[in-house]
Amino acid sequence: MSDLNILFPDPETVELNGRDVELRAVQLRHFELYGKTASALVEVFSAASVQQINRYAEKHSTELKRVLRVTTSLNRWQLWRMPASVAVQLMAEVIRVNSGFFGAALPALARAINGAKSSSD
Numbered sequence: 001m002s003d004l005n006i007l008f009p010d011p012e013t014v015e016l017n018g019r020d021v022e023l024r025a026v027q028l029r030h031f032e033l034y035g036k037t038a039s040a041l042v043e044v045f046s047a048a049s050v051q052q053i054n055r056y057a058e059k060h061s062t063e064l065k066r067v068l069r070v071t072t073s074l075n076r077w078q079l080w081r082m083p084a085s086v087a088v089q090l091m092a093e094v095i096r097v098n099s100g101f102f103g104a105a106l107p108a109l110a111r112a113i114n115g116a117k118s119s120s121d
Contacts, residue, residue: 012097016090022073023097030070037067038095041088057084064091071098 012023026034037060044056057064061084068079068087071094079087 012093014090014093016086021090023094024071024073026071026094026098030067033063034067034071034098037063037091038098041091042095045092053088054085057088061087064088067091068094 011025013020014023015021040060041056041064044053048056064084064087065079065082068074068082068090069076072090074082082090
């Protein structure tokens with residue numbers, strides 16, 4: 001059953017400006033968008049100052065909000081009004097919620113695929 005929680009994590013709720021926002025699992029059709037945005041943000045977090053993170057947020061707010069549109073319960077109007085710095089913080093929470101899948105399920109899948117290839121050789 002724990003494998004299903006990795007593949008399909010339960011939505012989590014965070015409070016944003018007094019409102020509950022649901023954080024959802026990334027759907028397969030959004031993997032490329034999520035992966036590109038999340039990996040860039042993690043790279044910025046690992047090597048940047050607060051000022052650089054804020055500059056990144058301003059420059060890439062459209063991509064951040066595009067991912068947040070499909071991984072949260074926020075609508076377009078709410079995201080349009082959201083400051084870029086808040087979008088970065090919320091995106092960090094989305095990455096945390098989805099980390100189980102990307103940290104555990106994908107490597108297990110790769111091992112399974114590699115094992116299937118080597119046994120068929």
